[in-house]
């Protein structure tokens with residue numbers, strides 16, 4: 001089968017489309033024909049090994065000299081084989097999933113162990129939302145779960161003033177909608193070209209961090225920095241000062257999150273039309289280098305996907 005592999009740890013140019021062995025399934029596994037794989041900064045972090053030094057032991061998992069795992073932690077596709085002990089899925093089912101720490105999503109087929117939900121090497125698999133394309137669905141699992149996981153730290157959001165910093169990115173577009181869905185008054189922060197998008201997702205007001213005279217407003221009960229610590233701006237500091245006394249500041253980089261739950265609820269919200277993924281661009285497997293370069297601009301709008309079955 002074809003898969004995206006890395007010739008070394010390094011810049012996007014280390015990526016290759018190569019022929020590799022198709023995965024074999026065990027009794028507790030399903031084999032999914034990948035229609036689309038989400039690509040995010042999580043892939044570029046591993047490819048470029050841009051991680052804290054304390055993560056070095058993880059090279060035992062990802063590969064000592066080069067990433068021996070196939071990248072890709074989010075997929076959408078069709079079940080083509082199920083192991084003897086699998087009861088939840090049948091061939092022909094359309095699913096979206098995270099692959100856990102094992103990666104493997106950027107390939108024509110991925111093996112997903114259906115053994116549980118709480119261990120980093122298990123995958124989290126749910127039925128694909130019926131109202132979405134595979135490319136749209138592939139952008140959901142990781143980013144939506146990060147948004148859901150971190151927003152939950154703000155407690156009950158009903159009636160609160162919630163500011164989402166980085167509202168136009170993969171995590172931010174979900175955070176705006178989930179906070180709105182929870183009954184919060186949502187204020188978004190993004191760049192000029194995305195103000196309309198963020199408004200359309202449910203923000204009552206949108207601030208432009210590229211405008212030097214933009215005021216933070218507030219006070220805010222909860223501020224979620226969905227852009228991350230590597231994306232600072234003077235406005236972010238002004239927002240920090242606009243946190244209400246006793247308010248909660250949440251950073252998407254506060255801790256590494258292994259997706260463990262939330263995906264069924266997100267699927268249901270999407271199928272009911274309450275929230276939607278924002279698909280920025282799609283890439284073919286021959287455009288893996290371009291896809292990673294695009295992610296590394298830090299300005300993707302929602303999510304991007306690599307499409308294996310057009």
Ligand SMILES: NC(=O)c1ccc[n+]([C@@H]2O[C@H](COP(=O)([O-])OP(=O)(O)OC[C@H]3O[C@@H](n4cnc5c(N)ncnc54)[C@H](OP(=O)(O)O)[C@@H]3O)[C@@H](O)[C@H]2O)c1
Nearest residue numbers: 166168169170171190191194227228231255256257298299
């Ligand atoms: N905790 C974890 O386990 C974990 C895992 C993965 C990722 N993360 C973190 O999550 C962050 C967000 O991921 P993502 O996929 O949502 O990123 P992303 O989609 O690449 O973010 C792109 C968005 O960031 C916005 N942006 C760029 N520079 C900005 C700035 N200085 N101020 C405000 N917004 C800015 C851009 O807005 P404009 O184009 O409108 O300027 C763009 O819409 C990552 O950067 C990483 O730090 C955490």
